[in-house]
Amino acid sequence: MKEFWSVFKHGISIENPLTVLMIGLCATLAVSTQVEGSLAMSVAVIFVLVMSNVLISAFRKFIPVEVRIPIFIVIIASFVTIVDLFLKAFSPDIYAVLGIWIPLIVVNCIILGRAEAFAYHNTVLLSIADGLGMGLGYTLVIVGMAFIREFFGTGQVKVMGATVLSMPSGYQGPNILLLFPGAFIVFGFIIALMRWLNDRSAARKEA
Amino acid sequence: MKSSPLRLILSVLVTCVVAASGLAVTYSITAPRIAAQEKAAEEDALAAVLPQAADFEGVDDATLVAAREAAGDTDVSALYVARDDSGATVGWGLRVASRGYGGPINMVIGLDRNGKVVGLTILAMNETPGLGTRVRTEPWFLEQFKTLPPNFGEADVKKLDMISGATKSSRGVRNSMLAAGRIYEQVLSEKVE
Numbered sequence: 081m082k083e084f085w086s087v088f089k090h091g092i093s094i095e096n097p098l099t100v101l102m103i104g105l106c107a108t109l110a111v112s113t114q115v116e117g118s119l120a121m122s123v124a125v126i127f128v129l130v131m132s133n134v135l136i137s138a139f140r141k142f143i144p145v146e147v148r149i150p151i152f153i154v155i156i157a158s159f160v161t162i163v164d165l166f167l168k169a170f171s172p173d174i175y176a177v178l179g180i181w182i183p184l185i186v187v188n189c190i191i192l193g194r195a196e197a198f199a200y201h202n203t204v205l206l207s208i209a210d211g212l213g214m215g216l217g218y219t220l221v222i223v224g225m226a227f228i229r230e231f232f233g234t235g236q237v238k239v240m241g242a243t244v245l246s247m248p249s250g251y252q253g254p255n256i257l258l259l260f261p262g263a264f265i266v267f268g269f270i271i272a273l274m275r276w277l278n279d280r281s282a283a284r285k286e287a
Numbered sequence: 288m289k290s291s292p293l294r295l296i297l298s299v300l301v302t303c304v305v306a307a308s309g310l311a312v313t314y315s316i317t318a319p320r321i322a323a324q325e326k327a328a329e330e331d332a333l334a335a336v337l338p339q340a341a342d343f344e345g346v347d348d349a350t351l352v353a354a355r356e357a358a359g360d361t362d363v364s365a366l367y368v369a370r371d372d373s374g375a376t377v378g379w380g381l382r383v384a385s386r387g388y389g390g391p392i393n394m395v396i397g398l399d400r401n402g403k404v405v406g407l408t409i410l411a412m413n414e415t416p417g418l419g420t421r422v423r424t425e426p427w428f429l430e431q432f433k434t435l436p437p438n439f440g441e442a443d444v445k446k447l448d449m450i451s452g453a454t455k456s457s458r459g460v461r462n463s464m465l466a467a468g469r470i471y472e473q474v475l476s477e478k479v480e
Contacts, residue, residue: 113416144290144298151302158306162313169320172328179413234417255452258417 084209091213093281098221099274103189107181108222109263116239117177118226119219124167124182126215128159129191130208136199137207143200152195157186190214221270228266233257328410329395333367333380336397336406340369340377350474354381357473361385361466369397378405379475381467387459389413392422394463401437402471404464412456419456428457432464438476439468 097103111121132155143151164182167175194214199207231237233253236246256262333343346366355363367380378399384391390413397406409423422428431447444465449457
């Protein structure tokens with residue numbers, strides 16, 4: 081159980097997929113303009129990540145090393161298609177926000193990277209911990225980024241059509257936050273913050 | 288340890304068969320719902336842009352082809368004749384898409400018998416949230432197209448305002464309106480009985 085927690089925590093902090101491993105950034109930069117879309121994207125990523133980790137770790141002894149990558153991709157693509165179809169059928173509003181980024185989870189390096197680097201060599205339980213930890217690490221960064229970009233870029237944060245937080249009226253946000261350069265700049269600051277937090281906790285452990 | 292070729296083939300085959308059956312089941316569960324959702328979205332949009340119509344019917348293929356020719360770069364995915372309770376033509380519903388900043392902007396436009404814009408709405412788009420999406424979130428932008436005269440032309444549309452900072456998105460909407468004007472002038476105006 082101790083190992084479960086340590087794997088889980090690594091995904092959020094010292095092995096965070098976005099700020100430390102720096103994989104799967106493309107969709108992150110594009111989707112993080114709205115908190116609502118980012119939350120939906122995170123749920124989709126966590127589902128695909130955990131499910132593919134479970135399946136790959138459960139069958140890792142039967143997957144020949146020579147053809148592991150094609151098999152991983154078939155498994156991942158199937159889960160992504162399931163998410164895609166269910167979102168389209170039951171929640172077309174969220175689907176409209178995410179659009180192309182859902183099918184593109186197939187080629188998101190986080191999922192394939194964790195399958196190859198973790199699930200293929202570890203037990204099912206630890207792979208669940210890895211999937212949840214990585215997924216939560218992803219969620220924290222993308223939602224945090226979306227919050228900064230939406231709040232300061234448009235002056236308000238909306239979730240499910242309700243305004244959660246808003247700037248005083250007359251606030252004119254810098255448009256650059258909503259465009260790609262803004263995404264890179266905000267992301268840079270988030271990496272710096274995460275580095276600082278990780279360094280601090282490492283220093284504390286040594287002391 | 289090297290695996291035998293047979294094992295390689297079998298493992299990939301089994302994975303694919305299991306995955307395909309899983310997807311087949313998911314698809315058969317979700318397909319009717321997806322079709323219903325899409326149909327409902329389109330019907331809602333048509334009813335919103337042409338409130339006086341009781342019934343919509345797709346036009347014949349020849350008309351659709353002619354409309355596509357008139358539209359130029361704008362994509363026309365469907366064209367409907369709108370009829371009232373007595374069966375008289377009250378106008379047309381056009382489903383069109385023009386390129387915006389982040390991809391096509393899918394719109395439904397309602398024209399009356401005289402070629403005046405009665406309503407328009409954006410079905411789907413991939414514009415930058417908070418910036419390009421202002422073409423939908425700032426109601427005055429779409430509303431101003433309703434002030435166009437019947438059988439409007441390019442000069443009329445160019446008099447209207449664009450949203451500063453969302454030029455490409457505004458232009459996408461404008462191009463769809465220009466196409467609608469051309470379709471009316473070249474194809475639909477001859478069909479008014």
